[in-house]
Amino acid sequence: MSFLQSLTQRDRVFDFMAPQASPVDVRHGPILYMEDVTVSFDGFKAINNLNLTINDGELRCIIGPNGAGKTTMMDIITGKTRPTSGSVWFGSRHNLLHMNEPDIASLGIGRKFQKPTVFEALSVFENLELAMAADKRIFPTLTARMTGEIKDRIDDVLETIGLTALRHQPAGILSHGQKQWLEIGMLLMQRPRLLLVDEPVAGMTEQEMERTAELLTGLAGKQSVVVVEHDMGFVRSIARQVTVLHQGSVLAEGTMDQVSSDPKVIEVYLGADDEEAA
Amino acid sequence: MRRFLSLALLCFLLLGITLNAQAQSTDAASSSTNDAAALELLEALDVESYTAKGEAITAILQSDDERARDWLQALLDGRLQRTEDGRFVLVLENRGRDWPVADVLTGEALGEMSRRDLERIGINNNLRNQLRSAIAVVDLYSLNVERRRTSAERLLGEVDGELVPTLDDLIAQEEDEQVRYRLTQAVAIYRAEAGEMAGVEALDGSLHPRSRVALSRAANGDDPVVANAAAASLSGIEQQLKINRGLETLYFGLSLGSVLVLAAIGLAITFGVMGVINMAHGELMMLGAYTTWAMQQLLPGQPGLALILSIPAGFMVAALAGVAIERGVIQFLKGRPLETLLATFGISLILQQLVRTVISPLNRTVITPEWMSGSLVVNDALSLTLNRMYVLGFALVVFAGLMLIMRRTRLGLEVRAVTQNRAMARSMGIRATRVDIMTFALGSGVAGLAGVALSQLTNVGPNLGQNYIIDSFMVVVFGGVGNLWGTLVAGLSLGVINQVLEPWAGAVLAKIIVLVFIILFIQKRPRGLFPQKGRAAEG
């Protein structure tokens, strides 16, 4: 078996394949740094010369009309899409463009999808268990045992996201809002340095939104959070720094007040979207 | 063989002029008076020894009976038979237990006779050759240009010294360009083999295999000048042959490719547009092929017309079967592509067994119409088989037709809309269910067309579909699902690759190499040659 083990774990056979496990270096400034990033699909530029900097511990909201490139931007950061040109750095040591999704995830970037994506066949508890920061190589995973410590952590998160009662139910039966919460819970279990949260409050009630806002602002400081959201009320309630994307590049950046008074922004976005925001 | 021909020709030449004249005087007044003599001639054929039969054939040739050609032809076709009471008859139709016959001498129909009571005048391949030559000799004087051409072609490599002056005379008289060319060549081959410079020069650039044999003999001859000239001609010819061989391989490849395209293109529609993995696709092709067979049964004696009619018929039959499959099974499996694979595989087994039970487990005979058999002669070294050329053309027409449907019709528009976003299309008032049915019917119908074409190339039997289904999937996946151009390019290129590899790798290895190539290619480009791009494709 050990022969096979060594065969299936390429990183142990080939040194150069070993993941860069060094900690994120934020001594020299931002945790995320995107410079001149461009992505084009068949000539259509989904991202066009995008420059974006997220500081360690910051809570940043990103808004923009449909097709502004918000989701594509997240795809780039998490390694799903490769940009045509430009560079993306995590801290000052990790070039994200040279890494794949699991490497990026294990570096400490967590992502919540726009459409809530949980493992529907697994129970709520198991969803959280899989998300938990742990040794995610094959054999440790195969031989992993449940310990009291892990259970406590999962219980804590279950408490936080309010799904304790549904812990043994398959995630597939949860309501839309509950799935959103579960996914946020999975993010919490991951203990990432940087959270990318795509539309966290879609389909939530007023109360749920409040709790989400509370949760996200609570995270800021310890972790960096990037929120993409349409709901202007929600953005207003949590935002300190807001970035407006338009046609794949940054249109404006600043506090909510600064941004919402920017004539360019009003022209392309807020004016048209006011009603929805209210 | 050669000796016989020369002999026959010489004998014949003595009578030749008379016969020629006789052939021109169309009324055959004197025939009946010769019946006794004719009977004697035929009687001589009914002997055990093939040598004696050969002599009898020569005798018939030398007689001036104008029915000689018909007799020889009947003998060649195995239709010259003898009844128990010793009468010579011509069998008009030799299938089944009882055969209709006619009297050889008078041509009068004699009704049906049991095959037990008839005895055939047997011939073997030697005699068959002899008969063909004999008929060729007669035909050299025929008024029919076609016959003269065929007979002149037979003379290539068969000429000997005594014939040359006669042939030279004939060449001088001949009006038809082609016949003259062939006769000249025939004489030149004789001369080249005899080591004459004139022959070698005349053969320069000729691609006919016989010329090549003659030249290589001349190249080994005693006269160094002639030998050198022959060798130079030969190397030129070899160059030419290489080019022709390359063209031939390309044609073979395109032809195999066209079969693959035909087989795969229906699948590209059902698979690419609906996401249905239709394992019964091969059996739909089989239905098309059986439709062709059934058509030919309905229209006996008109294989060509039946074939043309079976194009729409095959399409309809397969399309209807497709609709039945879609309504009966596939509509219940929306969004579960891998399960459509299992269910349709079940359907394919049922269809196969159905054909075995209802029709027969044996292969069926589909006749190739006259105009599709043989080949188109480009030059002496390159001829393109007609049936495959028709199939190639047919494949391109079907492809063009499908492109038109997809790009220019309402159905095509709706199909594309449904492919790209089912929910959106539905909300815009497109009846997705109807589109599904139409699409599946279209894909199945095209499979039926492929079956009609395949009936001209391969077995029409219950296993027809199975032989093509895997190849079809490979083509679709290689080309990129949902892309008709991809299927066309993939099919043709896989065909060419296969045929280029085959001569040096062998048929089996070539196929294995192609499969491994596809596997590796999919690793490089997981979505085929022409992948669908953008967000929609990643869902």
Next chain:
Amino acid sequence: MSLTTESSTNFWLTRPFSERSTQIFLGVLLAALALVTLLHVAVPPDNPLHVGAYTVNLFGKYLSYALLAVAVDLVWGYLGILSLGHGAFFAIGGYAMGMYLMRQIGDRGTYGHPVLPDFMVFLNWDSLPWFWHGFDMAWFAFAMVLLAPGLLALVFGFLAFRSRVTGVYLSIITQALTFALMLAFFRNEMGFGGNNGLTDFREIVGFDLRSDATRLGLFLATGVALALGYILCRAIVTSKLGRVSVATRDAEARTRFLGYRVERFQLFVFVVSAMLAGLAGALYVPQVGIINPSEFSPIFSIEIVLWVALGGRATLYGAVIGAILVNYAKTIFTGVMPDAWLFALGAMFVLVTVFLPKGVAGLFRYLKRRKREEQTTDPDHQHTSKEASA
């Protein structure tokens, strides 16, 4: 008593033993093995309850098919990879065993050659091809039974998963794989006996293959292998790795974003499954007495998938039920009404996929849930992978 993730604190390999379903499965299997043995050995042949050697042999074959089906269910049910090429791993395991059995014939072949198998003498080969060396040793051959299919799965899987070939594309290229191997093994130059394959086996590790006792032994060995294979698969699917597999099956991208190297998990499970399939093939060959390239035929691989579908995907025990049921039906049908066999098989494919998407096991669970719902008012739900262990 169902096993929940929270209580999975014990060693991963022993975990299945605390599951009710595994307990029942092993109980039934062992009881069946014991019963057949008893009825074969202890009951005199003229007693109607006697189980003949023919039947023991037949059951042995079913059990090896069952193991194969378990292997397919592991990748299809839990990893979501519909492999249409598992017959290839089965056949390669079978060939490894066949090569060992051929070498065991020694000079008892028709030509009496001490080293070369008959078909090589026949085709005028003067020495043994390199890949036939070592197969005269049982340990080497038995290791190759696992390693050869494992290696093929490793190489193929490495290429396929690395470049994220998924879904239908993966199914089609697994089919291409087995088809290419079939053509290759049909070639006589390959040195595997071409179409005739390997036959005329005499003995296995010293036991005469034509004796009833050996047949019983092989039957029992297959039963034990099935039990062990089942336990291994259960252990895998009840481990965290099993849950990662299910996560991969349902949302591959999401699993990646959680930091799991999905392609490695896929590769691991695929290789394990291929090795189990190889083992099944190796147990199958001495019982049927022949291995030939038709085991590579894509049709056979599709048929295996049907067994799993019929029994119930993602349950493992369903795969066993399916394999035995279909093959038993085949035995009966081809004997009683040969013409109808393909109709029956075809209809089975259609009906199961349309009306019984969860197979026989799904039917069991449905009935069980109905019963339970009469007592409690548990909410009805669709996704019940946890209940597989119920």
Next chain:
Amino acid sequence: MNTLKRSTHPQRFLSSGRFATALLTAAVMGASAPAFAQDDDPIKVGILHSLSGTMAISETVLKDTVEMLIEQQNEAGGLLGRQLEAVVVDPASNWPLFAERARELLAQEEVDVIFGNWTSVSRKAVLPVVEELNGLLFYPVQYEGEESSENVFYTGAAPNQQAIPAVEYLINEVGIERFALVGTDYVYPRTTNRILEAFLKDEHGIAEEDIMVNYTPFGHSDWQNIVAEIRRFGEEGKPTAVISTVNGDANVPFYTELSNQGIDAADIPVIAFSVGEQELTGIDTGPLVGHLAAWNYFMSVDNDDNYDFIDAWIEYTGDDMAVTNDPMEAHYIGFNMWAEAVRKAGTTDVDTVKDAIIGVTVPNLSGGYAAMMPNHHITKPVLIGEIQDNGQFDIVWQTPSTVAGDAWSDYLPGSRDLIADWRKPMECGNFNVVNGSCGGSTAAEEAEAALAE
């Protein structure tokens, strides 16, 4: 006839029904046919031919043939005063299933004789079972030889009864000097071609470059390249012939391509060993006229026995266009030989019948007699036929007398020194005449072991 169509005896249904109730009660399957076979019980004749799958195309008619022969025998009063009963099973063209079914026939049904198999691989699969359970198997198809089992009777042609005379004909009667050996890649063509290569070189001094060998996979459908190669091979100025061991389905596209590329029987004749009347029913024979086949029987044989057989067959199948072929004749001969041996032995006991059948002579359908030789092969005439446009063969040549089947070819180095003789005292299927011992059989080993003790 209805009683014969299928095996209709209650035991099977009963046992299968009970089995279905539970896996565990499967023991019932072991309830085999009663051991107390009485004299008025029917004699069971097992038929082991594929009725589904790829081989069904060839084998179904053989099943029907045996059923017809049984029916005729029963009408004539049966055998030893007992009726015959057919037990039909379907091995579905699946080789392991052949072994399983053979075991079922012998162990469960306890049949007295089996008529079956077509492909070599199916025979190889069945062989160990038949030997282990001491059954009788009549194998009706021409095959590659290199085998002689105590329990198998080979009523089809060995290579020396088909291939070698055919080549002799081509060389002596047609004057062929160049040979293209084209075959499907499996054992029969491989062996036949190896024998022919050796034969052509050794006996007729044909040069290496005048022999071309080519193999294609089963069901090969694209013959363009190979036919072009044959055409070029034949353009070198010497009379050329193709010797085809192409199997089954691949023949139609092969012949179609030949005729389309303008290769005529008069230019390059093709002589086939696997194309008979049955195969021709699926081919448009118009363009094939004059191509050859070598068999031991043709439907067109002009003989009253043959006409009777054909009439009976047409009546049995109810199809006016039904054809007969060589393997059918082989079953006809095999069945009559077995019946004769049973009559001679007065019992159906396998060992007795096995001994009694050697030397039994019965009429064949081409006006001569077939005798069972000690090596379990039979004597046959070799006929060469030319294809006619009605799907029949015109017999153009035949061996002056019958040829005895040779189990071990004289042209293969490994088998040159082997002979088979199942009479006492030799009783050996692979006796080595050089070292005087029975080659690879266990008998030699047992003798050694006995001596050592």
